Amino acid sequence: MARIIGGIGSSHVPTIAVAYDKGKQSDPAWAPLFDGYKPVAAWLAEKQADVLVFFYNDHCTTFFFDLYPTFSLGVGEHFPIADEGAGLRDLPPIRGNVDFQAHMAESLVNDEFDIAVFQNKPIDHGCASPLPLLWPHKPDWPGTVVPIAINVLQYPLPTARRCYRLGQAVRRAVESYPEDLKVVVVGTGGLSHQIHGERTGFNNTEWDLKFLELLENDPEALMRMKHADxxxxGGAESVEQIMWLAMRGALGAGPVRKLHQNYYLATTTAMTVVLYEEGEPVAASADKAEPATA
Structure with a gap:
């Protein structure tokens, strides 16, 4: 059967994509970020993951406020990467496994998640920004993606606990699929940032690191928090952190082992990547880069 072999938490800041496309991987302001993804990419290559299930939010690219579903799953052989104003990216379309995606949708609905399904829609930076930092893409991606969009833009939002339970349901869907697939779940967004209003530019490194500690060791504490908390x-846009709880829920109720963590405050968003496997905790391969501005 299919099985989940690990989980990744990642920021999806659009400037990551811009810096990547402009070849700034060695730029002093960006190298601490890009270097932080290398151990995760190496782990994915070593494990030969077949599927990445992405919990992300759409930034009014695929959906708009006149019809914005709480949870939506993409089904299709290919998804174009959206042009969000900087031109088309030099990346192949995101690949999908229709049989697996359709199984996921059916399993989630039968598990009482009233999930929407979309086809032939572009995928924006919520998924596409970190994707090439995780997987090589020439001549094509090495595996397929299941995009699961979560509403963190238009109230009412799903609760942190509901997102965790979505992850649990995704795990059940994965484990009920008969094909032998190695699946990695990815939660994106955040961490602390606010890009509008009086607190524009707000960050909270202390809270970011506390969030990561609770995500690993006490997700129940995060599930009890309200959106206002x-x-x-973390700032208005940091409510995206509830999508990391979907990834954590998919890893199961037992302990997780943090293999790597990188934290870098380089722009208005605290950019982070963390890698987990199931099992007893061990020391992570990295902790955090010093906060900086770029």
């Missing part, structure tokens, strides 16, 4: 501690 996330906004107060």
């Amino acid at each position: 996330y906004v107060r501690l």
Whole structure:
């Protein structure tokens, strides 16, 4: 059967994509970020993951406020990468496994998640920004993606606990699929940032690191938090952190082993990547880069 072999938490800041496309991987302001993804990419290559299930949010690219589903799953052989104003990216379309995606959709609905399904829609930076830092893409991606979009833009939002339970349901869907697939779940967004209003540019490194500690060791504490708590501690847009709980829920109820963590405050967003496997904790391969500005 298919099985989940690990989980990744990642920021999806659009400037990551811009810097990547402009070849700034060795730029002093960006190298601490890009270097932080290398151990994760190496782990994915070593494990030969077949599928990445992405929990992300659409930034009014595929959906708009006149019809914005709480949860939506993409089904299709290919998904174009959206042009969000900087031109088309030099990346192949994201690949999909229709049989697996359709199984996921059916399993989630039968598990009482009333999930929407989309086809032939572009995928924006919520998924596409970190993707080439995780997987090589020439001549094509090495595996397929299941895009699961979560509404963190238009209230009412799903609760942190509901996102965790979505992850649990995704795990059940994966484990009920008969083909032998190695699946990695990816939660994206955040961490602390606010890009509008009086607190524009707000960050909270202390809270970011506390969030990562709780995500690993006490997700129940994060599930008890209200949206207002996330906004107060991390800024308005940091409510995206609830999507990391979907990834954590998919890893199961037992302990997780943090293999790598990199934290870098280079722009208005605290950019982070963390890698987990199931099992007893061990020391991570990295902790954090010093906060900086770029």
